[in-house]
Amino acid sequence: MQFLLKTHSNSCKNSQARFAQQPFGPHQIHLYSSALNAIPYACSLIFSPESLPYNHDAFLFNTIIEAFAESTQFKRTSIIYYSKMLTHCFKPNNYTYPFVFKACAGIRDFNLGKSVQGSVLKLGFHGESHVVNAMLHMYCCCDDGIQFAEKVFEEMPKRNSVLWSTMMGGYVRRGMSAEAINLFRAM
Numbered sequence: 372m373q374f375l376l377k378t379h380s381n382s383c384k385n386s387q388a389r390f391a392q393q394p395f396g397p398h399q400i401h402l403y404s405s406a407l408n409a410i411p412y413a414c415s416l417i418f419s420p421e422s423l424p425y426n427h428d429a430f431l432f433n434t435i436i437e438a439f440a441e442s443t444q445f446k447r448t449s450i451i452y453y454s455k456m457l458t459h460c461f462k463p464n465n466y467t468y469p470f471v472f473k474a475c476a477g478i479r480d481f482n483l484g485k486s487v488q489g490s491v492l493k494l495g496f497h498g499e500s501h502v503v504n505a506m507l508h509m510y511c512c513c514d515d516g517i518q519f520a521e522k523v524f525e526e527m528p529k530r531n532s533v534l535w536s537t538m539m540g541g542y543v544r545r546g547m548s549a550e551a552i553n554l555f556r557a558m
Contacts, residue, residue, distance in 0.1 A: 432456040433466050440474040449474035450483065463490065465499045472505035481513035488523075503527055504537050511541025532558075 432452060439449035453471050456463060463471075468491055475484040488506055496502045506523055510516035524530070524538045535558050542551035 427459065427461070429456070429461050429464055429467065432459075432461055433464070433470065436467060436474070437470040440470040440477065446474045446477035450478075450480075453487075463494065465496045465502055468496060468502045469505035472502075472509040476505075476509040476512040479513050481510075481516050484509045484513060484516070485519070498528075500527075500529070500531055500534060504533050507534065507537045507541065511537070511544055517541060517545050517547070 432455070435452045436449050436456070439445040439452060449470065453463070453467070453474075456467070468487065471487050472484065475487060484506070491497055491502060491506065503523060507520050510520035510523065520538060520541050524534065527534060535554065539551045539554050542548070542554065
């Protein structure tokens with residue numbers, strides 16, 4: 372971590388003009404978060420006064436949300452950045468929601484997941500299989516969520532093998548082996 376911090380500091384000192392033209396962005400987030408699990412530090416650079424004149428966009432927020440959702444200790448922070456995204460009037464896209472659902476699944480927050488599902492329906496992403504798959508997984512991970520997972524699965528007009536597998540995995544996770552076998556036979 373020290374080496375990367377020194378390298379970043381030196382690049383800022385030695386190239387102020389160039390740094391001012393290139394704000395801290397998604398590539399640096401992945402560098403810090405994947406190599407060192409230093410996501411909060413990366414975010415402090417992104418939202419620092421030096422980067423304020425730059426336009427943050429949905430891609431940047433998606434990268435931050437993904438980095439926090441993938442971490443073991445910062446899943447709740449992923450939700451905070453999703454809220455910041457909405458507060459800053461950036462419209463989430465179909466890439467945003469799988470990361471948000473992953474964070475909801477990680478913290479087992481059923482009510483938050485239902486709220487996020489409402490946003491998905493409102494914005495029209497309920498037909499996107501990767502969004503629905505993440506939603507199914509989230510419901511299957513949450514207590515009392517299997518009924519909602521079943522409802523979402525049944526309402527999906529086109530089901531691919533990933534959706535079927537996620538639903539079967541949800542049944543198995545809940546100890547509902549008969550339902551998993553029946554679903555496999557119906558596949």
